[in-house]
Amino acid sequence: MYSLVKQRDTVNKWMERFGVRFGIYKGGNFLEQLFPFDPIPRVISHKDWIEIEAGLIQRVNALNLFLEDIYNEKRIVKSGIIPEEFIYSSSGYMAQCEGITPSKKIFSHISGIDLVQAKDGKWIVLEDNLRIPSGASYPMIARTVTRKISPETFKQNAVFDNRNYSTMIRKAMDYVNVDNGLEVILTPGRYNSAYFEHSYLAEKAGVILAFADDLIVENDTVYYKGLFDQRERVGVIYRRISDEYLDPLAFESTSLLGVPNLMRAYAKGNVAIMNALGNGVADDKGIYYFVPKMVEFYLGEKAILQNAPTYLPYFEEDKKYVLENLKTLVIKDVAEAGGSGVMFGREMNEEQLINIKHLIETEPRRWIAQEVIDFIDLEIMDGEDRIYRKADLRAFVISEAETKVWHSGLTRYTRSPTSFIVNSSQGGGFKDTWIMKK
Amino acid sequence: MIKLQYWYKTRITFSENVYRHHFLLRCAPSVFDFQKIIEEKCVISPNGTVTVGRDSFGNLIYDGYIGDFHNYFEFEATGIVQQSYYCIKEELNPLYLYPSKYTQPMNNIQKLLDSVKLPPEKSTLEKVVLLSAELRKFLIYESGVTSIQTTAEDALEIGKGVCQDFAHSLIALCRKNGIPARYISGFMLGEGFTHAWIEYYENGVWYGFDPTHNRCIETGYIKIANGRDYSDCALDKGVFSGLAQQKLEVFLKVQEIQQ
Numbered sequence: 001m002y003s004l005v006k007q008r009d010t011v012n013k014w015m016e017r018f019g020v021r022f023g024i025y026k027g028g029n030f031l032e033q034l035f036p037f038d039p040i041p042r043v044i045s046h047k048d049w050i051e052i053e054a055g056l057i058q059r060v061n062a063l064n065l066f067l068e069d070i071y072n073e074k075r076i077v078k079s080g081i082i083p084e085e086f087i088y089s090s091s092g093y094m095a096q097c098e099g100i101t102p103s104k105k106i107f108s109h110i111s112g113i114d115l116v117q118a119k120d121g122k123w124i125v126l127e128d129n130l131r132i133p134s135g136a137s138y139p140m141i142a143r144t145v146t147r148k149i150s151p152e153t154f155k156q157n158a159v160f161d162n163r164n165y166s167t168m169i170r171k172a173m174d175y176v177n178v179d180n181g182l183e184v185i186l187t188p189g190r191y192n193s194a195y196f197e198h199s200y201l202a203e204k205a206g207v208i209l210a211f212a213d214d215l216i217v218e219n220d221t222v223y224y225k226g227l228f229d230q231r232e233r234v235g236v237i238y239r240r241i242s243d244e245y246l247d248p249l250a251f252e253s254t255s256l257l258g259v260p261n262l263m264r265a266y267a268k269g270n271v272a273i274m275n276a277l278g279n280g281v282a283d284d285k286g287i288y289y290f291v292p293k294m295v296e297f298y299l300g301e302k303a304i305l306q307n308a309p310t311y312l313p314y315f316e317e318d319k320k321y322v323l324e325n326l327k328t329l330v331i332k333d334v335a336e337a338g339g340s341g342v343m344f345g346r347e348m349n350e351e352q353l354i355n356i357k358h359l360i361e362t363e364p365r366r367w368i369a370q371e372v373i374d375f376i377d378l379e380i381m382d383g384e385d386r387i388y389r390k391a392d393l394r395a396f397v398i399s400e401a402e403t404k405v406w407h408s409g410l411t412r413y414t415r416s417p418t419s420f421i422v423n424s425s426q427g428g429g430f431k432d433t434w435i436m437k438k
Numbered sequence: 439m440i441k442l443q444y445w446y447k448t449r450i451t452f453s454e455n456v457y458r459h460h461f462l463l464r465c466a467p468s469v470f471d472f473q474k475i476i477e478e479k480c481v482i483s484p485n486g487t488v489t490v491g492r493d494s495f496g497n498l499i500y501d502g503y504i505g506d507f508h509n510y511f512e513f514e515a516t517g518i519v520q521q522s523y524y525c526i527k528e529e530l531n532p533l534y535l536y537p538s539k540y541t542q543p544m545n546n547i548q549k550l551l552d553s554v555k556l557p558p559e560k561s562t563l564e565k566v567v568l569l570s571a572e573l574r575k576f577l578i579y580e581s582g583v584t585s586i587q588t589t590a591e592d593a594l595e596i597g598k599g600v601c602q603d604f605a606h607s608l609i610a611l612c613r614k615n616g617i618p619a620r621y622i623s624g625f626m627l628g629e630g631f632t633h634a635w636i637e638y639y640e641n642g643v644w645y646g647f648d649p650t651h652n653r654c655i656e657t658g659y660i661k662i663a664n665g666r667d668y669s670d671c672a673l674d675k676g677v678f679s680g681l682a683q684q685k686l687e688v689f690l691k692v693q694e695i696q697q
Contacts, residue, residue, distance in 0.1 A: 089536040095666065096494045218503075248494075248677045249462045249501065260460035260677055261501065264491075362548055 001434070003153045004039040004058075005381060009360065012037055014145040018351065019196055020138065028040030030054040036429035038143055038380045042391065043434045052115070052123055055173055055305030058295055060111045060397040063130060063282050070281055071097050072266055076297055083314070084288050089365055090287065091335050092131075092280015094243060096250060103176040103236075103272035104400075109349040110172065111236075111298035111397040112136075115305070123372060125305050126392065128288060129277040132240055135410040136396050137197040137428075139171070140165050140204075140361040142432045143408070158437040163406030168398045169282045173207065173236045175400035176272035181235025182224050184210040188241045188257050198240050207238070217261040222271045236272040243277045285334040286312065296438050309371040312362040322369040323357055329369040331356060344372065380413055389413045393433060409433040439522055440657050440694055441476070444625050444631070446515040448687040449503055455507040456680030459486070462502040463674045464493075464623065464663040465515040471524050473661060478517035484508045497659060497663040497668055511676070518695065524646040524655045530639055534618040538666035539589070541610040546594035550576055550607075551614055562617055562640040563654070569611045570649045579650065586668065601634040602668055604649040608636050609667065620664050622646070623671040625657035625678060629691045635659065660692060 004011065015037055044052070050088045052188040061261055066254045069075050070087060077084045089092055105436050143162050147154055173183045183309065187198040202209035208224065213382020216223050223231040241258065250263035265271045281287065289310045294301035311318040311329070322329060324347045332343030345355065377388035396406040411431040443645035446465055466478050466611040482488055486504035491497050504511070537543055543551075554572040556565045588596075588611045593603035605621055618639035626633040627647075635655065637644040646655030665672040 084532050085536055085691075088533050095533055098494060249460060249675055260503075363544075393614075 001041055001043055001157070003156075004041070005138060005147070006151055007149050008037075008039040008381060011039060011142070011145055014149070015141065018141055018145070020141055022373035026288070028331050033367050033386070035136075035138060038148075038413065038431045039427050040379050040381060041387075041432040041434045044393075046436045046438050047125060048123070048299075049117060049157075049407075049435050050123075051217065051304065055139065055303070055396050056113055056147070056395055056405050057403045058299065058301060058304055059113065059128070059291060060108060060399060060403055062294040062298050063128060063291065063431065064105075064107050066294045067130075067276070067279060067282050068101065068274070069107055069298070071100060071278060072263065075292065080295050081297055082287070082385060084292070085314070085365060086284075086286055087281060090281045090284045092243075092278070092282070092284050094278035094281070097276075097278035100267050100277075101269075101274045102266075103178055103269065106260065106274075106399050107276040108282070109274035109276075109399050110169065111275075111399070113397060114392055114394050116373060116392045117387045119376055123305060124308050124375075125291070126373075127282040127285070127310060128291065129394075130283040131242065131275060133394065133396065134194040134197055135412075136165050136392055136406065136408075137285060138430050139202065139408050139410055139432050142308055142430075144281045146432065157434070159434045160437055162406065162435075165396070165406055165408070166201055166206075168406060169238065170405065172205065172274065172398050172400045173205070173238060173272075176274060177235035178270060178272050179235055180312075180346065181222075181233040181271070183207040183236050184215070184224060184234055184238070186210050186212065186215070186237050186239040186241055186259075194240065198286050201238075210237075212241070212257050215259045215262070217259060220261070220263065220268045221266045222259070222265050236274065238274050243280065246273075246277065261264070285332050286314075286365065290370065298347050308373050311362045311369045313367050313369065318369075319364055320325040320358065322360060322367075326357065326369075328351055328372065330372050331360075332368050332370065334366055346372075378413060380429075380431075380437055388419075389415070389417065391431070407435045409435075439520060439697075441520050441697060442516060442627065442658070442660060442692055443517065443518045443695050444660055444692045445689065446625065450511045450676075451685040451687075452509045452511075452680070453683035454680060454686075455509050456673060456678040456682050457505060457507045458643045458678060459508065459511065461502055461503040461504075461511070461512060461674065461676040461679035463515075464497050465500060465513060465673060466498050466670065467519055467586075467624075467660050467662055467679045468496070468498050470525065470661060472522050472524050472657075474520040476518040478515075478519055479610070480513060480515040482512070482513045492671075495663070495665045497665070497671070500689050509682075513674075514622055520689075521657045521660075524530075524657060524661075526637070526644040528641075528644060530618055532618075533666060534620045534639065535613055537610065537613060539669050540621075540667035541613065543610050543614050544591045546576075546591050547607070547610045547614065550594065550611065554616060554630065562638060563613060563645070564606065565617060566608070566612060566638050566647055567654075569615070570608055570647065570652050573607055573611065573649060574652060577604060579604075587669060605634045605636050606667055608647070608649040612636070612638055620644070621667045621671055622659075622661055622664050623673055623680040624662040625660040625690060625692045629690050629692065632689065632690060633672075634658070634668070637664065641651055658694075660686075 002042045084278045108130040112129035185202045222234040245257045247263040248258045249260045295303040311320040329345045378391040379386050394410040414428045488501045488502035527653045583598040592605035594601040609619040635648040
């Protein structure tokens with residue numbers, strides 16, 4: 001696993017030539033930076049993987065059943081397992097999606113599940129991303145480059161190939177495609193942090209990269225306009241635009257990104273949208289607490305993968321515990337994503353602690369608290385030295401006729417030695433993830 | 439029983455030609471227990487494709503598309519409704535019990551809630567009346583200070599606002615006290631602008647309350663749309679291509695017709 005270290009500069013040069021970039025907004029300006037690649041891969045043993053894979057499939061199946069239930073019968077609420085408040089006051093719940101069943105009943109076609117490995121070796125789920133999980137293209141392209149530069153590495157190590165991700169996406173699109181229409185990836189444009197990925201995936205999957213302007217809805221049917229305004233029926237849209245910007249008439253009217261009346265075409269079942277609208281209700285940080293319960297409720301099984309120990313101040317007992325143990329916990333704002341709104345009790349001064357206590361008392365539904373997990377450090381190269389940093393793993397789960405886990409994943413690590421927050425929008429770099437065949 | 443006749447006319451003049459214009463209008467009343475439609479018409483120009491449907495909250499919508507160049511957009515909705523006492527029997531959607539985008543309770547709402555004690559033996563109506571009376575101490579009617587983007591919390595921060603802000607604030611207060619409440623867009627007897635008020639829920643029935651005028655609604659309010667807050671009930675929305683300044687003129691008149 002160290003064989004790529006001496007090739008590090010060559011790999012990074014190639015990545016630069018491929019244009020592997022990550023856009024961020026800093027002080028109102030859009031900057032594109034290279035997403036640094038670390039040459040030491042994360043290696044996951046075959047034995048570990050078997051369990052992770054089974055756990056992920058189970059989890060995502062339960063989440064898909066949950067979404068179908070929530071936008072229809074709401075059995076899990078009626079059974080008293082999830083308080084209705086957690087559904088209706090979730091910023092990801094979309095009343096407009098009530099009663100809509102998407103093509104083939106799949107809501108989350110591509111799920112990005114963030115895991116960490118605790119020091120005792122156990123894998124723990126930190127977060128589910130069921131809206132637009134991004135980042136798969138980085139390990140894909142890193143593998144492409146490293147295989148070229150060091151083919152012998154992959155002769156000596158029996159690693160699952162990961163360059164099939166685009167094929168998996170394509171199969172998922174084929175599966176839900178309505179009336180065999182065109183398949184498009186809808187991008188908000190080049191000023192999006194993941195634009196590189198949109199264009200790369202479109203090319204690799206052999207589908208059209210479309211901007212909102214390229215699509216038009218007529219008679220509740222979506223058409224791709226093309227260069228000469230010829231109209232071709234669209235059957236599936238893998239959209240990389242968030243829900244509220246998809247349709248300026250149905251949602252946010254100040255948006256210029258969306259496609260007017262797309263929501264109506266979708267509601268009538270004339271187009272598949274992946275991932276479905278309204279998925280945010282299932283990856284809300286508050287709902288996360290209930291995922292193991294969903295597995296039991298919908299599948300009648302015990303959850304294979306565990307959550308981090310989580311407390312909901314919404315429940316009196318939990319609130320009491322959280323207020324008393326604030327200093328050892330990590331507090332998260334359920335409405336925030338991407339590592340913002342995450343606060344460690346041990347880093348807060350007295351004033352901040354009083355502040356957050358007040359917020360938890362007045363808006364209990366807005367917060368969750370978790371025990372800080374002591375997760376393993378991974379080796380990374382810092383100049384010529386090997387040092388240890390915190391890292392997580394985003395596993396990608398694809399739901400079509402079957403639910404499958406991509407045999408790789410995005411391993412992200414922190415730059416700063418004291419940080420526990422691993423997120424591409426907060427700096428840091430990535431590693432390839434090797435899943436061993438034996 | 440009264441009969442109300444309404445004229446609702448909007449004209450947008452564009453400084454330059456625009457095209458690919460999509461629009462969505464909530465400009466026609468629906469049938470409710472208390473409201474019958476005797477006559478209803480909506481004329482939209484320039485000519486485009488228009489379809490009539492319902493949104494996910496059951497509101498009547500006209501939506502359409504004008505592809506060609508045009509420099510104005512106009513619609514004229516007219517009709518006659520017959521009304522009895524404002525109430526709607528309906529099964530409760532729990533959605534209306536919880537905060538929504540415009541009605542998130544933060545510090546200002548909390549402050550207001552702390553300042554008013556609602557005796558538990560009071561009826562829902564009495565509680566709404568108390569909350570509305572308290573709200574007036576914190577929010578003064580003044581137009582031009584807030585916009586359609588202003589949330590209840592923001593309006594209370596400024597301390598001034600219009601019907602939309604009064605409605606959002608009272609909804610937030612009701613919901614925080616466990617009273618289901620929803621936002622209503624519509625027309626009020628007289629001449630002027632479109633109006634917003636709330637409905638609160640008690641024992642299987644929605645009743646109307648107008649926080650701007652601090653009164654219960656009996657008749658004279660033509661209900662157009664309901665939803666969680668303004669974002670579900672905007673009366674007109676549009677997107678178009680082209681760089682143009684817009685000038686908006688609205689005319690609205692509602693009068694009672696003698697039987």
